[in-house]
Amino acid sequence: MTTVAEGRPLTDVLRDILRPYALPPVEDVQARRRLAGSLLSGSLLSGSLFSGQDNGSSGGLALAYAVIAYCSSTEDGAAEVAAAVPDHEDALVLDGDRGGYVLLPCAQDGHVALARDLHDRIGAEVWMAVAWAPRHDLATARATAADVLRIGYGRAPGVYELRTVLADFAVLRQPRIAERLVRTIQPVVARRPLLDALRAFIAEDGNRTAAARRLDIHRSTLDHRLRLVERLTGCRPTSPRELLTLSVALTAHSTPQVPLPRTG
Amino acid sequence: MLFDVGHLLHEEFLPVYRAAATGGGWEDAAETAAHRVGTRLAAAKLPVARVVAALRSADRALTGAMLDDGGDARALAAAGTALTAGLMAAFFTGEDGLADAVLAGSAPGGAAASYTVVSVRGAAVDKVVNAFRRRGTVLRSSSGHLLLPVAEVVALPLCREVCAELGGEVWLCVAERPAARVPLARREVDEVDGLVASLGRPPGVYRIDDVLFESAVAQTPEARDELTRVVAPLLGNAVLVETVLALIEADGNRAVAVKKLFIHRSTIDYRLWQVEQLTGLSPVNPRDLAVLGTAIGMSRAGARG
Numbered sequence: 001m002t003t004v005a006e007g008r009p010l011t012d013v014l015r016d017i018l019r020p021y022a023l024p025p026v027e028d029v030q031a032r033r034r035l036a037g038s039l040l041s042g043s044l045l046s047g048s049l050f051s052g053q054d055n056g057s058s059g060g061l062a063l064a065y066a067v068i069a070y071c072s073s074t075e076d077g078a079a080e081v082a083a084a085v086p087d088h089e090d091a092l093v094l095d096g097d098r099g100g101y102v103l104l105p106c107a108q109d110g111h112v113a114l115a116r117d118l119h120d121r122i123g124a125e126v127w128m129a130v131a132w133a134p135r136h137d138l139a140t141a142r143a144t145a146a147d148v149l150r151i152g153y154g155r156a157p158g159v160y161e162l163r164t165v166l167a168d169f170a171v172l173r174q175p176r177i178a179e180r181l182v183r184t185i186q187p188v189v190a191r192r193p194l195l196d197a198l199r200a201f202i203a204e205d206g207n208r209t210a211a212a213r214r215l216d217i218h219r220s221t222l223d224h225r226l227r228l229v230e231r232l233t234g235c236r237p238t239s240p241r242e243l244l245t246l247s248v249a250l251t252a253h254s255t256p257q258v259p260l261p262r263t264g
Numbered sequence: 265m266l267f268d269v270g271h272l273l274h275e276e277f278l279p280v281y282r283a284a285a286t287g288g289g290w291e292d293a294a295e296t297a298a299h300r301v302g303t304r305l306a307a308a309k310l311p312v313a314r315v316v317a318a319l320r321s322a323d324r325a326l327t328g329a330m331l332d333d334g335g336d337a338r339a340l341a342a343a344g345t346a347l348t349a350g351l352m353a354a355f356f357t358g359e360d361g362l363a364d365a366v367l368a369g370s371a372p373g374g375a376a377a378s379y380t381v382v383s384v385r386g387a388a389v390d391k392v393v394n395a396f397r398r399r400g401t402v403l404r405s406s407s408g409h410l411l412l413p414v415a416e417v418v419a420l421p422l423c424r425e426v427c428a429e430l431g432g433e434v435w436l437c438v439a440e441r442p443a444a445r446v447p448l449a450r451r452e453v454d455e456v457d458g459l460v461a462s463l464g465r466p467p468g469v470y471r472i473d474d475v476l477f478e479s480a481v482a483q484t485p486e487a488r489d490e491l492t493r494v495v496a497p498l499l500g501n502a503v504l505v506e507t508v509l510a511l512i513e514a515d516g517n518r519a520v521a522v523k524k525l526f527i528h529r530s531t532i533d534y535r536l537w538q539v540e541q542l543t544g545l546s547p548v549n550p551r552d553l554a555v556l557g558t559a560i561g562m563s564r565a566g567a568r569g
Contacts (some may be wrong), residue, residue: 046566112544158545166490169486170483241558245476245477246479248476
């Protein structure tokens with residue numbers, strides 16, 4: 001059992017086994033962080049010992065949660081998120097220096113609205129990724145939210161969910177395919193003006209006029225650069241399908257690591 | 265294995281000689297029959313002298329019979345030569361056994377360093393094999409996959425030529441691997457072919473690059489499940505599905521899609537707004553539009569498969 005490996009006294013471990021779902025009081029921040037970590041890593045509920053007790057009604061833990069992974073470019077931004085989490089007995093936070101996880105009790109399909117609501121209450125530049133899962137599957141939701149956050153972190157600050165970055169997510173999870181895409185996009189990445197043109201075109205949702213304005217170049221210059229992108233990659237940026245491929249290739253080429261705390 | 269070589273040759277070659285005698289097209293049939301018989305005789309490990317003797321007597325007997333019926337002597341001679349050449353080529357390479365061995369991952373000595381595996385859909389494998397054989401070496405496996413002992417970059421233009429030559433609805437999918445890892449290439453072409461079929465892509469030559477995103481989604485359970493959830497509310501509405509597909513075909517250009525659908529601009533705007541309400545993805549955003557198209561295609565794949 002991981003708790004024993006962490007060197008906690010046996011009495012603590014036994015208390016956890018006997019009362020696995022008892023929520024520590026709101027003031028006991030450390031215990032609540034530990035609980036959040038165990039839930040997110042799946043170590044709390046993975047044992048067969050607990051599955052029999054997982055009847056959904058036990059001591060304070062909700063049946064299902066919205067898992068929000070968040071990060072900010074500054075420590076103040078991250079602290080603002082932790083502070084904005086409702087001071088509710090059911091909300092659990094596992095915070096780190098510049099990012100963390102928030103667990104909010106949540107019914108299915110309500111998670112995106114919850115995350116948006118939280119995001120709206122924060123002034124700083126913050127990226128959030130939200131996934132929903134029943135209590136026994138929070139480790140999967142955490143992994144999904146963390147990967148979605150990695151993809152969103154390369155874009156504008158905001159709330160991201162799996163469906164808005166589906167293609168990038170799938171490719172990120174398939175390294176063999178990611179490698180092929182990286183090879184495809186390499187010649188564009190090596191030429192700064194082309195890379196900028198493609199990025200602007202993607203950021204403006206395929207609107208050439210807006211992309212040219214964003215780069216402060218003439219529209220025909222942009223068109224020329226996009227044609228060069230096509231010649232180098234075989235993908236035509238004006239086709240939705242092929243633009244998606246190019247966009248995913250850029251994600252595969254450089255997906256940042258995000259500063260999330262360890263959960264295990 | 266014991267069998268009557270003379271009888272086999274007579275039975276297999278008779279239709280070819282008959283076609284040649286009456287001035288019909290016999291070339292494709294000759295290539296196929298010669299290859300089939302040649303590999304069968306090679307598998308039976310017959311001595312070459314016996315094969316040659318049987319070929320000579322079969323040719324003499326069949327030519328004689330056709331000439332008696334007033335057949336075209338020149339065409340009969342050409343057919344006899346083509347059959348003999350094709351049979352002996354197949355007899356000496358024994359290539360069918362090689363193809364199956366390489367596909368199973370146990371490439372024997374004498375195999376090429378790497379192979380491009382080709383899957384065939386929409387055309388008789390015999391015709392495709394013959395078209396490739398005219399352009400170089402091709403091995404045919406019992407599973408219907410073809411093996412070209414060349415790199416994918418060389419195989420691609422060959423495949424496009426073959427597709428163009430055969431015309432009609434033919435799908436070829438290709439993947440290259442070193443000889444020892446050909447089973448992976450086979451799995452890849454089968455996967456690509458399955459996706460191309462279910463996504464309703466037009467006839468042509470495909471490789472994994474053409475369905476990379478779909479393949480990644482198919483292999484990632486979380487993404488696959490999410491895609492199913494995204495598209496589920498849309499599938500009940502045929503009009504919205506048709507609108508999304510038309511917009512993709514128009515490269516996201518609403519003015520073009522409107523003409524194709526014979527609807528008013530404000531109608532399409534309303535429909536696209538509905539799609540966004542139902543799926544959470546905005547068809548006005550090209551990337552979301554592409555994801556919606558894939559979701560529709562893959563849901564059809566699921567329904568069919």
